Amino acid sequence: MKTIIFNILCIFLFIQTTLNTEQAHAVSDKLFTVVIDAGHGGNDPGAVGRRGKEKNINLSVALKLGKLIENNCADTRVIYTRKSDKFVPLHQRASIANNAKADLFISIHTNSLAKPNKKINGTETYTLGLHRTEDNLEVAKKENAVILIEDDYKQRYAGFNPNSSESYIIFEFLQDKYMKQSVGFAKTIQQKFRNTAKRTDRGVHQAGFLVLRETSMPSVLIELGYITNPTEEAYLLSEKGTSALANSIYQAFREYKSPTQSRQTSAKPSGTDIASETHAAETATDVPSDTQNEKPVFKIQILTSDKKLSQSSKYFKGLKPIGYYQEKGLYKYTYGESTNYNQILRLLRNKVKTKFKDAFIIAFKNDKKIDVNKAIKEFKKN
Numbered sequence: 001m002k003t004i005i006f007n008i009l010c011i012f013l014f015i016q017t018t019l020n021t022e023q024a025h026a027v028s029d030k031l032f033t034v035v036i037d038a039g040h041g042g043n044d045p046g047a048v049g050r051r052g053k054e055k056n057i058n059l060s061v062a063l064k065l066g067k068l069i070e071n072n073c074a075d076t077r078v079i080y081t082r083k084s085d086k087f088v089p090l091h092q093r094a095s096i097a098n099n100a101k102a103d104l105f106i107s108i109h110t111n112s113l114a115k116p117n118k119k120i121n122g123t124e125t126y127t128l129g130l131h132r133t134e135d136n137l138e139v140a141k142k143e144n145a146v147i148l149i150e151d152d153y154k155q156r157y158a159g160f161n162p163n164s165s166e167s168y169i170i171f172e173f174l175q176d177k178y179m180k181q182s183v184g185f186a187k188t189i190q191q192k193f194r195n196t197a198k199r200t201d202r203g204v205h206q207a208g209f210l211v212l213r214e215t216s217m218p219s220v221l222i223e224l225g226y227i228t229n230p231t232e233e234a235y236l237l238s239e240k241g242t243s244a245l246a247n248s249i250y251q252a253f254r255e256y257k258s259p260t261q262s263r264q265t266s267a268k269p270s271g272t273d274i275a276s277e278t279h280a281a282e283t284a285t286d287v288p289s290d291t292q293n294e295k296p297v298f299k300i301q302i303l304t305s306d307k308k309l310s311q312s313s314k315y316f317k318g319l320k321p322i323g324y325y326q327e328k329g330l331y332k333y334t335y336g337e338s339t340n341y342n343q344i345l346r347l348l349r350n351k352v353k354t355k356f357k358d359a360f361i362i363a364f365k366n367d368k369k370i371d372v373n374k375a376i377k378e379f380k381k382n
Contacts, residue, residue, distance in 0.1 A: 031077040032104075032257060034069065035097040037211070038062035038080070039109040039143065039221075042087030047112030049227035052237045054110040055085065061224060062108050064246035069253060076257070089150050094214030104185070104256070105219035106249065107211055109143060110236060112228045121232045122200025123193040123245075125186040126221040127179065128213055129206030139223065143209055181218035185256045189222060192248035199225065199245075222249065295382065296363045296375035298344040299323065299334040302356040306330055317355040325369065334362070341379045 038058040040046030046054030059082070066078045079100050081093040097105045113120060126139070186204040194201040202223075212219045224245050225232045235241035302319070308331055309315060309322075316322050316333070323334045336347045344361055352359045363375030 032073075032075055033077045033079065033100055033102045034104045034106065034253065035079045035081065035100060035102045036062045036066050037093050037097075037105065037107040038082055039107055040087075041082050041085055044087050047110055047227045049112075049233040050116075050230060052227060052233060054112070054227055057110045057224065057227070057236045057242065058108045059083075059085065060242045061246045061249070064243060065106070065108075065249050065253075068246060068250040072250075073254070073257070090211045091214060093211055097215050097217060097219075102215075102217050104253075105212075105215045105217055106253075107209075107219070107221040108249075109221060109223050111139065111223040111226045113226060116228045116230065117226075118229055118231065121226050121229045122202040123190065123197075123225055124202035124205060124223045125189045126205050126207050126209060126212075126223070127182040127186050128209060128219065129179075139205075139207055143211070143221070178218040181256075182220055185218060185252065186220045188252040188255050189220065189249055192252045193245070196251060197244040197248045199248075294365055295339040296365050296370065296378055297337060297339055298341050298361055298363050298372075298375065298379075300336045300344060300348050300352050300359050301332055301334050301362050302352060302359045303333040304330050305333070309333065319352070319355065325364075327369070335359075339379075341376055 038055070038061075040055040040058060042055075044055065046058065048054070062080065063083065066080060069076055069078050077100075079096065079102065081096050082088050093107070094105075111124070183204060190201050190204055193199045209221050212221055225236050227233045227236060236245075302322075303315060305315070306329070308324075311320060311322055316335075319335045321335075323337065324331050325334070326332070335352060336344055338344050341361075348359060348361060361372055363370050363372045365375070
């Protein structure tokens, strides 16, 4: 009898050990997936300096970052959007990440200015959102302009014009459920750039990047430095520089992945423009105190003329009724009117864009034209 009981216990222990082993393997098989995106490539050089091209700097840092992760993080799978000098459309970069069910997306870029400037330098990291400064908008415009060399960009990106400021209004209403993780990771990256690579910290920002809009996981876009600054360009082209930058991003990645690392720090790096208190301050000063209860009215501007046109004018392509306002001696014609921005946005997309591809939304308050971005913020607040 004792022998039978002993044998049963042995079998039970064997089965339990086997199950535990299988569970351990199952857990270990769930690799953390990071997609590393080297911006530009192929016939798209990106920003160009005196000696180098952005596409090569991006690729160098991306490959070094990937190698650091592969060599030191056995529980992580690294996927590259490109590992050589080839062109990859923006939508394909996002699709690579989405199809891989990635846990993190890192897009690597190099900044530039229209005119070389020895005083402007440093790194900055972006998350998806609406730009709050013209500088942020210009960065997004430069990075999004790559779609213009794609064959079907008008259809692929639903008429989005990367050079039109009005196109970026769509980013105001994006509800990014990964914003907290993205911002937390971006802050850590900037901290590592500042403390590890000793780079000038230009902060964490938001802007409307198409490549981030298409991804369905925490995502950031990094600007490594200014290729139009001769001193910084030399650093970006050096082995020392690219290695230091890659190592900083790697260190930030390790902290992001660590279960003990807080992803929502209270400290705010210099230059950060995401904080809610900034938004509140901007909103509070948008309108005079005696008109706080007045709602902005949104309209669609379709046409500009130096003369007054009749309601039945052929230039309105059948749209009625048509409104207008005068500005700098010109008649500017509008269609639609509502305090509900979403309603006007749907009208623009579903009806007006088919007739007037360059139409855009404007806003009025107390019969005076106001900044549409401020009007949208007020609409959201209310």
